[in-house]
Amino acid sequence: MMRGLRAFPGLLRVGFVSALAYRAEFLVWMLAYTMPLIMLALWTAVAAEAPLGRFGEREFSAYFIGTLLVRLSSGAWVAWDLNFEVRQGTLQRRLLWPIHALLTFLAENLAALPMRAVMSVPIAIATTLWLGPVWVKDPVQIAIIPLTLLGAFLLTFLPMAMIGTLSLFWESSLSLYDLWLALYTVLSGYVVPLELFPPQLKAAVHALPFRFMLAVPVENMVGLMTREQALIALFWQWVYVLGFAVGAAGLWRVGLRRFAAYGG
């Protein structure tokens, strides 16, 4: 563990340089996050006729720009990488390193964040110019923005790492990720702000992990939550992070015993 922590800055540097090297490809991946803008078009058209609850055109715009920003800063791709490395057998090289393999993946995914900021900071500035100061004003809530974003990133990364680890048992584990993504799309507030959901559904959505991956950081960022609500949500978000971290580490231990390194 200590060795992993000491090596971590170096791994981050390597990851950053490799993200920089493939910057054109990286840019195309970033441009593909169009869903928030498509939803923004729909919901602002709705709100142009009359506001829905406390959502007018301005609130919808801020909310969906917020989802875009959170998506940009919490993306991970470890499921594909792990599945690929298991099938190709190249995972064995990584296993020889004196650090937990999941930590090396974490470093690679985390290291892309500065590049992602290159996209998201101008978007945030442009939004401020377009809509005025829509962001939260409470100092405590501003202070926890980075924490909620990091939590959202880890809640994206850890379940993905678990599904990637499942490749050790089952080759088509990526289908499971597809299912997870479909659930996420609806239940995280990606296509509809969660408070517009019918009341029966709201209770279920409230307890599931998906909203902590997107809606919680967004609602905190654009001031749709009170300070108390935000702090409670932050607490539960990190409880989920801890739970998934334990789950991923456990699954990895079990799965690794089955790894036989196909290929050479």
Place this chain on the structure above:
Amino acid sequence: MRRYARLLLVQLRAAVLLQMQYRLDFFLEIGLALFWIAAALAPLYVLFSMRDAVNGWNAYEMLVVVGFFSMHKGVLATVIQPSLNNAVEHIRKGTLDFLLLKPADAQFMLSTSKLELAHLTDVLAGLLMIAWALEHLPNVHAGPLDLLFACLLFLCGLLILYALWIMVISLAFRVVKVDNLSYLFVSLFEAARWPASIFRGALSLFFTFVIPLALMTTYPALAVLGRARLQHFAIASAVAGGLLLLSRFVWQRSIRAYTGASS
């Protein structure tokens, strides 16, 4: 011409046989497709539980547009995407040489090389959505002529989609990593799920002139609802024809510049 029809049958048979080998994956894919359809309908369900109409479109009229979108997406995922991803693989590995040597048109051979039959689910679901919506639209009497008109417009949309996709793939001859370009294309295409009038400002310009989404889903929907005019067909067929010619030209230019990737 007859030769190509026979060739098409042979290609399709091979593609189907290939699919039959992976039966579990096939059913898994169908299940997932159903899940995604439900996910795509969720925002509309929420929206129309609070509102009767948006921008002049009520729930069922909107569902017709979504139905056409789902059909387009199904065809894209069944035929176009797998074949042309196959093309990128050929280009990268240098095995395109073998295909070019065959005594048939390379674009034809590539375009029919692979099928993902599970995604026909989206096509079927799209048809069902349209039929179901028509049941609930008492003021719309879609006669055979309207339906024929809608089919023609839908076909134009498919041709536009195919032409755009060929042009994206032609990029693979220049930049090797094209799999994320296809991903970008699919995510832009998602915007076609709403009636074109929803988009305003810069977005509406982009989706009219760069990617003519309105032609693909809104026009056929208008035809089903009995609101399409002949000029809609004129525009759609002109754009489809123009883009097909352009894509053929781009493809041939790219093939000519291709020098093989292997030894």
